[in-house]
Each structure stands twice: as structure tokens, then as C-alpha cells.
Amino acid sequence: MNFKIIAAAAALLATQSFAIIGVGAHYAPGFGTKMKAGPKAKVAENINFSHEGFDEMMQGLGFKLWIDLLPIIDIEGTFNIQFGSYDASLYVMNPSSGTESEIPLEIELGGTPYGKANPKFVTMNGDLSITYPITSLPIIRPYIGGGLTVFANSFVLNQAYVSDLVDDPTIAAMITQAAQGGATPEEIKQQQEKLQEAGEALKKRVQEKAAKESVKTSIGGHALVGFRLKLPIIPIAAYCNFKYYFGGEYPKEIDAGHMTLEVGGGLAI
Numbered sequence: 001m002n003f004k005i006i007a008a009a010a011a012l013l014a015t016q017s018f019a020i021i022g023v024g025a026h027y028a029p030g031f032g033t034k035m036k037a038g039p040k041a042k043v044a045e046n047i048n049f050s051h052e053g054f055d056e057m058m059q060g061l062g063f064k065l066w067i068d069l070l071p072i073i074d075i076e077g078t079f080n081i082q083f084g085s086y087d088a089s090l091y092v093m094n095p096s097s098g099t100e101s102e103i104p105l106e107i108e109l110g111g112t113p114y115g116k117a118n119p120k121f122v123t124m125n126g127d128l129s130i131t132y133p134i135t136s137l138p139i140i141r142p143y144i145g146g147g148l149t150v151f152a153n154s155f156v157l158n159q160a161y162v163s164d165l166v167d168d169p170t171i172a173a174m175i176t177q178a179a180q181g182g183a184t185p186e187e188i189k190q191q192q193e194k195l196q197e198a199g200e201a202l203k204k205r206v207q208e209k210a211a212k213e214s215v216k217t218s219i220g221g222h223a224l225v226g227f228r229l230k231l232p233i234i235p236i237a238a239y240c241n242f243k244y245y246f247g248g249e250y251p252k253e254i255d256a257g258h259m260t261l262e263v264g265g266g267l268a269i
Contacts, residue, residue, distance in 0.1 A: 020069045022237055024266020030058035030082040032257020035121055041159045044166040044175045046095055046195060047202065049159055051088035051119070053253070058082040062262060064239070066228075074143065078127040080260060083120045088157050092199040096188045103199045107157065107210040121254060122154040124215065127222055127243070139231060146223040151248035152215040157206070158253065165205045174198040220247025230268050237268035
């Protein structure tokens with residue numbers, strides 16, 4: 001056995017393996033957040049609206065910058081974005097035939113990096129954390145800490161939001177005209193086409209307004225526990241954080257879970 005190799009390996013492991021600064025990306029799922037579904041409700045004559053909810057884990061990703069240079073404490077800056085998807089639809093009822101047509105809504109949320117799709121509740125947050133590390137261990141660096149969080153949340157597409165758009169004079173006129181009763185099969189068919197056209201016009205108006213909506217910001221904080229893992233010399237580190245958030249403002253349909261896991265890695269120089 002080559003004792004020189006063993007001694008060199010031991011000395012290498014004993015060497016301070018942590019960097020001055022690091023930058024990384026991570027998977028950031030959110031836990032416990034739920035959105036309440038809304039009942040099918042009238043938003044205009046012969047037009048109803050409803051939205052579903054969600055209670056599954058919110059998917060997310062994020063980016064992190066950390067500084068290990070300071071004595072006693074370290075500093076982390078983090079940006080996370082998470083989202084939960086739900087379905088929302090308009091329902092157009094033909095009073096003459098008793099038939100109902102569903103118009104699924106796809107919207108584009110302003111201020112978020114998503115294209116037109118089924119509605120999403122999106123939450124973004126920026127964290128500034130101060131952590132206290134345990135520096136006596138090689139390779140692994142456990143820490144605890146907390147700090148300030150800025151939250152930015154999207155709106156929820158609900159009945160009140162859609163009802164406000166019916167005040168648009170053009171849409172209101174289309175709905176009123178389309179609601180006129182039909183007697184013959186041909187008149188019933190024409191009425192259904194007019195109601196469908198009114199529903200599509202309302203859908204377009206929802207999409208246009210949603211694209212202009214900005215996210216709502218608020219202030220809160222967080223506590224965290226985690227660790228970073230880095231071998232000596234190699235300028236790559238892995239990290240894992242669990243964060244619990246407090247404060248922040250959310251739409252009334254949202255029951256926030258306040259918990260996030262960050263698992264990722266990056267360059268450590």
C-alpha cells in the first residue's frame with residue numbers, strides 16, 4: 001500500500017473545500033399550497049363560468065448566488081418561480097334548445113414567463129438570506145439561517161374577474177342579441193351560433209385583459225436549513241435547502257403551504 005497516496009488524500013480532504021462565491025440553479029418544488037375550486041356561476045345571461053382548483057405539489061425552479069467570504073456568516077440570494085395549473089371554462093346555454101357548449105379558457109399571464117395556456121397560479125419570490133455555517137467539517141457545510149422575502153403572485157381567474165368584462169358594451173350587446181329566443185330549428189341553430197360567438201368574444205376579452213395584468217408584490221420572510229457539498233479543488237458544488245416562508249399576500253382562493261425545497265448545484269469559485 002502506498003502510504004504517500006493515502007497521506008496526500010487525507011491532506012486534500014482536510015483542505016478547506018469551500019469557495020469565496022458560487023452561483024447555481026435548482027429544482028424548487030412547493031409543498032402544501034392549495035387552490036379552491038369555484039362553482040359554476042352566472043356571469044351573463046345564458047353564460048356561466050367556473051374554474052377548478054389544485055392541491056398537488058407546485059412545480060418550480062430557481063437560481064442562487066452565495067458568498068462564503070465573510071467571517072462567521074454566509075449570504076445567499078435566491079430567486080424561485082413556482083406554478084400550479086387549473087382549468088377554467090365558459091359555458092354557453094341555448095335557452096331554446098336546452099343545450100350547453102363549453103369554451104375552455106386559455107390565457108397568457110402578464111409579468112410571468114409563460115405563454116398562452118390553461119390558467120396558472122404563479123408565485124415568484126426573491127430571498128435574501130443570512131446563514132450560520134458549521135465550518136469544522138470538510139466537504140460538507142451544514143447551515144441554518146433566515147432572511148427577507150419579496151413575494152410576487154399572479155391573480156386567480158374567478159367569477160368576479162370574468163363578470164367585470166361583461167360590462168364591455170360590445171360583448172353585452174352580442175349577449176343580449178344572442179339571447180333572443182328561437183322557434184324553428186333554423187332559428188335555434190342561429191341563436192346557438194350567436195351565443196357561441198358571444199362566448200368566444202368574452203374569451204378573447206379575458207385573454208387580452210389577463211395579458212396586461214401585473215403580479216401583486218408583498219413582503220415577508222423565511223427560515224431555512226440546508227447544506228452545501230463541495231470537493232476540494234473542483235469548482236463545482238451541490239446544495240440542498242428547506243425553506244419555510246411566512247407573511248406575504250395571496251388571492252383569497254389560495255391556501256399557501258409556505259414550504260419549498262431547493263435541490264441543485266453550480267459553480268463555486
